[in-house]
Amino acid sequence: MTRSIVTNLFSRFWGLLAVVLLWDGLVRWYGFNVIVLPDPVAVVRAVFTDWRIYGYNTAITLTVAVTGLLLGSLLGTVLAVMGWVSRVVSGMVAPAALVVRSVPFIILIPIFSRLLGYNLTMVVLVVTLLSFFPSFVLVSSGLSSLPPAAVDLGKVFGATRWRALIHIALPAAIPGLFASIRLSASRAVLGAMVAEFLTGIDGLGKLFLLARGDLESERAFAAALVAALAAILLVYFAERLEAAIQRRMT
């Protein structure tokens, strides 16, 4: 029993384990100075010594990322549902799909920060914009896969437009909404951190900005580790949420 759990864990996580071992081996083999490359234990220790700083900044970045993620995804969903009702908005789906796949929005963050000012609201708006397009495109495609017969059937039974929206369009929109939340989760954290990095607003991104200035490798690595864990946690949570919704909807 325990053996199969260990094998299972190993087959799942051997890649991550290999990275940590490789890193530790590299430090030991070359006997790197702590400024050049700190070993994993030193980095973890650095996180625990300054846990207040890392905790505070992680809390800010995650709050901003989640707020923007939810706002953007909801906005995209609302617009997609409106597009389902009206022809004008649905004409925008194809160009939006092209934009979402081909434009690296994060490169435009310096521009948004100039336009919107250096403050927390700007970071939230940036993440909102990042998450908006994927949800608009995904929800629209979910709605367009609705068979026309479903709407006709509703009409035959005397559903008003409003009721058709609630009982037919909304259930069809929800899987797309949660899929887009999962897809945008890691980009949301990245967007928030880039905005913080560029403008020096509090958060994990600012820790990188500071770490770049003074050669404190331990703290730079520690910030990277914390950011990685926070993002992985958010993505994992979004995946679980999507799976749970999918189970309920089918």
Add this chain to the structure above:
Amino acid sequence: MKARLPTLFGTLLFLALWEGIARLGWLGPSLPALSEVAAVLERPAMRDVFLRALRVTAGSAALALLLGAAVAIALALLASLLPPLQRGLDVLASGIYAVPAIAFGPVLILLAGPEATPILLGIVSAFFPIHVALGSQLRYDNPARRDFARVVGATRARVFAFVDIPAAVPAFLDGLRLAAPAAMLGVVLGEWFGAPRGLGVIIISALQNIRIPQMWTAALLCVACSLAAYVLLTLAHRRAVARFSA
């Protein structure tokens, strides 16, 4: 095809609105008119600076895309030769994907230096979409075709060369087109971490010196580049689907 005309119309409308709003100054000096952004490239000296930076950034992105594809292909081959490794590789790949690319920045700067960081960050970003596309293809490809090839006497190596690889070409190009903007993003992020040359460097220094039109020009050049790569690879993907999918 049907969507072409409205898209073109919408784009023109968007550009006209932009020009109008900027000329009227509704969003302040941070939104320059498109004509102002284009005018940056009119002066020959300026144009040289931008073209040189464009060559560096686009070159880095192309190299990162190629190397990211090479890594993804190598891992896909490894996983299809040794299936028990598959799950660990998938977890590692999605772990790397979940980590915000900027978190690799300080690490790469320390290990590889600011010159190499843009390309390395581009590889990290470009790798994942190709990995996913190849993984889904090599696992769910058409088993009936392989069985047929085996029955008529093909060796394992020949099945791999003549059935599996052609079948994976469309998926590979699909991953590649999604990876192109990601590579560009990774490269520019890497340049923000203190690279000596590139469009990312121009963006940052224009941001710090409040040279708004320059910042827009550099950013829009990046966007145009990744849009062009995406469109080209989409066309290639379409041809590959027509050629390799039965």
